[in-house]
Each structure stands twice: as structure tokens, then as C-alpha cells.
Amino acid sequence: MHNVIRKTDADLLLTPNFSDYEGGRRHFSWEDERQRLAGLPGGGLNIAFEAVERHASGALRDKTAFRFLGRDVPAQDVSWGELSRQTSRFANVLRRLGVGKGERLFVLAGRIPELYVAVLGSLKNGTVVSPLFSAFGPEPIATRVNLGAGRVLVTTESLYLKKVSRWRDKMPTLEHVLLVADEAGSTTAVSGTLDLASLMALEPDDFELEATGPEDMSLLHFTSGTTGTPKGAVHVHGAVLTHHATGRFALDLHREDTYWCTADPGWVTGTSYGIIAPLLHGVTSIIDREEFDAERWYGILEQEMVSVWYTAPTAIRMLMKAGAELARRHRFPRLRFVASVGEPLNPEAVWWGKEVLGLPIHDNWWQTETGGIMIANTPAFDIKPGSMGRPLPGVEAAIVERQEDGSVKLVDTAGKEGELALKAGWPSMFRGYLHNEERYRKCFADGWYLTGDLATRDEDGYFWFVGRSDDVIKSAGHLIGPFEVESVLMEHPAVAEAGVIGKPDPMVGEVVKAFVSLKLGFEPGEPLRLELLGHARKRLGAAVAPKEIDFLPTLPRTRSGKIMRRLLKARELGLPEGDTSTLEGGA
Numbered sequence: 211m212h213n214v215i216r217k218t219d220a221d222l223l224l225t226p227n228f229s230d231y232e233g234g235r236r237h238f239s240w241e242d243e244r245q246r247l248a249g250l251p252g253g254g255l256n257i258a259f260e261a262v263e264r265h266a267s268g269a270l271r272d273k274t275a276f277r278f279l280g281r282d283v284p285a286q287d288v289s290w291g292e293l294s295r296q297t298s299r300f301a302n303v304l305r306r307l308g309v310g311k312g313e314r315l316f317v318l319a320g321r322i323p324e325l326y327v328a329v330l331g332s333l334k335n336g337t338v339v340s341p342l343f344s345a346f347g348p349e350p351i352a353t354r355v356n357l358g359a360g361r362v363l364v365t366t367e368s369l370y371l372k373k374v375s376r377w378r379d380k381m382p383t384l385e386h387v388l389l390v391a392d393e394a395g396s397t398t399a400v401s402g403t404l405d406l407a408s409l410m411a412l413e414p415d416d417f418e419l420e421a422t423g424p425e426d427m428s429l430l431h432f433t434s435g436t437t438g439t440p441k442g443a444v445h446v447h448g449a450v451l452t453h454h455a456t457g458r459f460a461l462d463l464h465r466e467d468t469y470w471c472t473a474d475p476g477w478v479t480g481t482s483y484g485i486i487a488p489l490l491h492g493v494t495s496i497i498d499r500e501e502f503d504a505e506r507w508y509g510i511l512e513q514e515m516v517s518v519w520y521t522a523p524t525a526i527r528m529l530m531k532a533g534a535e536l537a538r539r540h541r542f543p544r545l546r547f548v549a550s551v552g553e554p555l556n557p558e559a560v561w562w563g564k565e566v567l568g569l570p571i572h573d574n575w576w577q578t579e580t581g582g583i584m585i586a587n588t589p590a591f592d593i594k595p596g597s598m599g600r601p602l603p604g605v606e607a608a609i610v611e612r613q614e615d616g617s618v619k620l621v622d623t624a625g626k627e628g629e630l631a632l633k634a635g636w637p638s639m640f641r642g643y644l645h646n647e648e649r650y651r652k653c654f655a656d657g658w659y660l661t662g663d664l665a666t667r668d669e670d671g672y673f674w675f676v677g678r679s680d681d682v683i684k685s686a687g688h689l690i691g692p693f694e695v696e697s698v699l700m701e702h703p704a705v706a707e708a709g710v711i712g713k714p715d716p717m718v719g720e721v722v723k724a725f726v727s728l729k730l731g732f733e734p735g736e737p738l739r740l741e742l743l744g745h746a747r748k749r750l751g752a753a754v755a756p757k758e759i760d761f762l763p764t765l766p767r768t769r770s771g772k773i774m775r776r777l778l779k780a781r782e783l784g785l786p787e788g789d790t791s792t793l794e795g796g797a
């Protein structure tokens with residue numbers, strides 16, 4: 211299974227930014243990276259200045275920064291010049307309302323231009339911004355606004371009426387609600403709100419940026435809620451160094467690219483890499499307002515001539531489920547680099563990319579807490595399908611064991627499991643969990659940030675994901691990572707998705723139980739169940755293979771697309787489901 215996908219120059223349409231892994235790491239420093247950015251005129255650092263202003267006053271003024279697509283609306287191109295003017299107007303609105311540096315603004319909207327303007331405009335004003343998934347219900351919205359002491363909310367008229375207005379008194383800090391009209395024109399004078407377009411029309415389109423520094427707070431992002439109640443991770447303007455470096459190293463962004471990040475800004479990927487990184491590199495981004503649709507997505511890759519594509523395993527699994535036939539009706543001659551994040555990428559999916567898109571998929575690993583990509587498969591080295599790659603320049607990663615006395619011990623043996631840790635201090639490291647100082651402190655020991663993920667490192671320095679420490683199964687003295695079992699199930703032609711849990715058992719501690727959903731054209735039933743059990747036992751051995759397999763039409767997942775094993779487990783055991791605010795399809 212651990213075959214290698216070799217990189218050859220013939221695979222590449224462009225000279226990659228990063229081709230010498232060892233040399234690139236040796237010569238990298240964050241100080242040099244800082245020099246690649248402009249910095250604010252009076253000193254200081256601001257994400258929006260680097261992403262927007264720097265280019266808007268130069269050669270990229272008229273280049274398309276964002277191209278918005280939607281089913282029932284014409285495509286809309288926004289240039290750097292236009293983005294600069296709009297975000298300045300927005301920042302002026304905030305200043306006029308008396309909203310300043312460090313105060314919190316939430317955005318609740320689909321992927322419409324106003325969301326992007328609000329995020330970047332807030333950053334210009336030094337206001338801390340937190341984009342929320344538009345599909346959130348009233349409860350998760352209020353919880354997050356309250357946790358962040360939100361003073362301003364930017365949302366659409368219909369979302370406001372449906373999800374906010376009746377709960378407004380539950381959000382005592384919320385002073386200003388800025389509404390975007392559902393259709394062109396202004397909003398219908400909803401009481402207690404202000405019409406954003408009218409306010410912006412009154413403001414000048416230039417703005418003197420707030421003097422922010424690298425340690426000033428920029429974004430507040432909530433974790434996905436895969437393992438429990440989402441945590442609010444605090445980020446700073448200095449994170450822009452990581453966004454810039456990783457855009458080069460892990461996404462291989464070049465000026466001539468057309469880039470599509472499929473993540474919603476409600477998830478950190480949709481902000482760090484759906485907004486900031488491509489803007490920093492002067493790259494045109496595609497933004498699709500619609501939800502996943504296999505046919506539509508292949509169409510966008512083809513028609514928009516996407517060259518760099520950043521997506522997630524859940525989307526890849528859904529494309530695989532839809533069948534290769536659909537893909538073959540499309541051509542992707544300009545596509546040259548595909549990357550994925552969010553969950554482990556099964557080797558099957560990496561190979562699928564090679565077969566169907568003509569390119570392997572580059573898995574990379576990071577978290578809301580890390581603010582940017584930390585470990586990645588890059589153009590600079592061969593891919594070992596199933597591995598999340600190697601640490602990027604400027605990032606030191608290790609496998610460690612926590613000791614009783616609170617210190618950590620480095621695990622040097624290749625292939626030995628332990629907790630994945632990062633040497634603290636990279637620029638986009640989170641600076642706190644909102645209102646949870648204790649939990650934040652517990653993430654650090656001996657100068658390392660402990661990620662809560664279990665992994666191994668091989669003799670070539672590649673990292674392999676084993677599972678989240680909460681998800682790992684202890685069975686008859688073995689530690690079993692769900693990913694390994696899920697990947698083997700995915701090798702079977704009938705399986706579209708698999709989620710594996712440990713089910714308490716008096717004899718062995720826990721037994722391995724799998725839930726699978728099937729590809730089109732396959733029927734659940736006893737024969738298939740036995741076949742899958744047999745396949746897994748052959749590949750994994752009796753100690754690790756699942757003892758039970760259930761079929762489900764789809765697996766529960768977060769809005770960022772991650773399989774929620776804790777829900778599979780709670781449902782299996784008849785226990786309370788816990789926080790389901792991020793459950794896809796939930797309220």
C-alpha cells in the first residue's frame with residue numbers, strides 16, 4: 211500500500227516555488243519572510259494591507275481578485291482596486307459607528323461579495339472578525355456572538371429575520387446589525403438594523419489603516435466541533451507570514467494561477483486559504499456560492515480553467531462516489547496542483563486523483579489552532595499516499611509522549627506512535643482559546659504545542675496520521691487508529707465512506723465497529739457485510755479488523771466535512787449526542 215508517487219519535471223506545468231526540501235528548510239527564516247511583505251507605512255503589520263492595499267496601488271489594480279459564481283446570478287469579477295475601495299468604505303462605516311481596534315465583528319452570510327468585504331474591511335480597521343457558517347441555527351450563532359462579545363453583526367436580511375431577530379435580546383453585547391439586501395437595492399428597513407449598502411455609499415473609498423502590529427488580534431475562529439464543543443481560537447495579524455509562506459510552499463501559488471479553495475470562510479481554511487493567501491500572492495480566486503454538486507464542480511474546474519485546487523477529503527469522497535464516468539466527460543488541461551485538508555486522505559483518494567484528474571492529491575495537515583498549513587505534501591518531494599507529508603520550512607514537528615510530571619519526551623524511533631507536537635512560536639500560532647486560559651495552557655509543554663492528534667514519523671521524515679487521541683481505539687492491548695481501518699474499507703469498490711469507532715466490550719476493552727456508506731450501484735445486505743468483514747480481516751488481521759459493520763446512507767459530518775465519530779459512538783451506545791451545533795444538516 212505504501213507505494214510512492216514519484217515527482218518528475220514532466221508532471222509540472224510550471225517551475226515549482228519549492229523544489230529542494232532540505233535546502234528550502236535550511237535557508238528559511240521567518241525574518242526573511244517578513245521582508246517579503248510590505249509592512250504598514252508607519253511600521254506595523256496588517257493582514258488586509260498585505261492582501262489588498264499593497265496590490266491595489268500597484269500593477270494588480272485591475273486584475274480580478276475574486277470571481278464570484280452562482281447558479282442564478284451572473285458571474286461577478288472584483289478587482290484588487292475595487293476590493294480596496296469597497297473595504298475602505300466598509301472600514302469607514304465601522305469607524306463612523308465608533309467600532310474600533312480589538313472589538314469583535316461577526317459575519318453570517320453565504321459566500322457573497324459582502325462577506326469578503328466585511329472580513330477585509332474589519333481587518334483594515336483593526337476590528338477582530340469572526341465569520342460564521344450561514345447554515346448555523348439561532349443557538350450556535352448566539353453562543354458564538356456571546357463568547358466573542360460581538361459588537362457588530364453583518365448578515366443578510368433573510369438570515370437576520372430567520373435566525374437572529376427573535377433571539378436578539380439573548381445577545382446583549384450586539385449593538386449594530388448591518389444588513390445586506392437579499393436582492394439588488396436596499397433592505398426593507400428592518401427595525402434595529404442598518405442598511406449596509408446605504409451606509410457604505412455615504413463613505414469615501416479611501417481609508418487610513420489602523421496601526422496594527424503582529425501581536426494584535428485579527429481573527430477569531432471556532433474549531434470544527436468534531437470532538438466536542440467548538441473552541442474559539444484567537445489569531446493575530448502576524449499570522450500573515452504563515453499565510454504567505456504556505457501559499458508558496460504548500461499550494462505552489464503563482465501569479466498566473468486561477469485558484470479555487472472550496473472551503474467556506476466559516477471554517478478556518480476558507481479564511482486563511484479562501485481569502486488571505488491567494489490575495490497575498492496576487493492570484494485570482496474562484497468563489498462558488500453554491501453547495502457541493504459533483505457535476506457543477508467538474509464544470510467549474512473545466513470552464514474556469516482552475517490551475518490550483520484546494521479541497522477536502524469529504525468532497526473527494528463524494529466525487530469518487532459519483533463515479534469516474536462523470537469526470538471523464540470533462541477535461542482539466544490547466545489543472546496542475548491539487549491539495550486537500552481537514553481529515554486524513556485515504557490512499558485510495560490520492561490514487562483516484564491520479565487516475566481521474568491526472569494529478570495526485572497533495573494531503574496537508576493543520577488545525578484551527580495552527581492558523582495555517584504545518585505539514586504538507588509539496589511539489590518538492592515524492593508522495594507516499596496515506597501520509598500527510600513533511601513539515602514545511604519554518605515548522606518543527608515531532609512525535610512526543612506526555613510525561614506524568616507535565617514534561618514531554620521526544621519519540622525518536624521511526625514508526626512509533628505518539629502525539630504530534632509542533633515547536634511553539636510560528637507566526638500563525640493561536641494566542642488563546644477564548645475564555646479558556648486553562649485549556650490553552652494545557653496545550654503547551656517544554657516549548658512544544660501538543661496537537662491532540664496521534665501520528666508516526668517514518669525514516670524519511672514523513673508523518674502519518676493515526677487518529678485523534680479521543681478517537682483511538684484500545685482493543686485487547688492494541689491501540690488502533692480509525693484511519694487505518696477506514697482506509698482499508700475504502701479500498702473495497704463498494705465503499706464510499708467509512709467511520710470507525712471503539713465499542714465498549716467487557717472482554718477486550720473495546721471492539722472495532724465500522725459504519726460504511728456505499729457507492730452508487732451497490733446495495734447493503736448480508737453478503738456485502740460478510741465480504742467487507744473478510745476483506746478487512748485479510749488486510750488488517752483479526753486483532754485490528756472490525757468485528758461489526760453497519761450500513762448507513764451517509765455518515766454524520768461537520769459543516770467543514772469531517773466524519774463525526776463521536777456521534778456515531780453516542781448513537782451506537784444510546785448516549786447523549788453532545789454539542790451538535792456544527793453537524794451538517796442540523797439546526
Ligand code: ATP
Binds near residue numbers: 435436
Ligand atoms: P474540534 O477541535 O472542535 O474537535 P476539529 O479538530 O475537527 O474540531 P479543525 O481545527 O477544523 O477542528 O480540524 C483540525 C483537525 O482535523 C486536526 O487536529 C486533525 O485531527 C484533522 N485533520 C486536519 N487535516 C488533516 C489531515 N491532512 N490528515 C489527518 N487529519 C487531519
Ligand code: MG
Binds near residue numbers: 433434577
Ligand atoms: Mg481540534
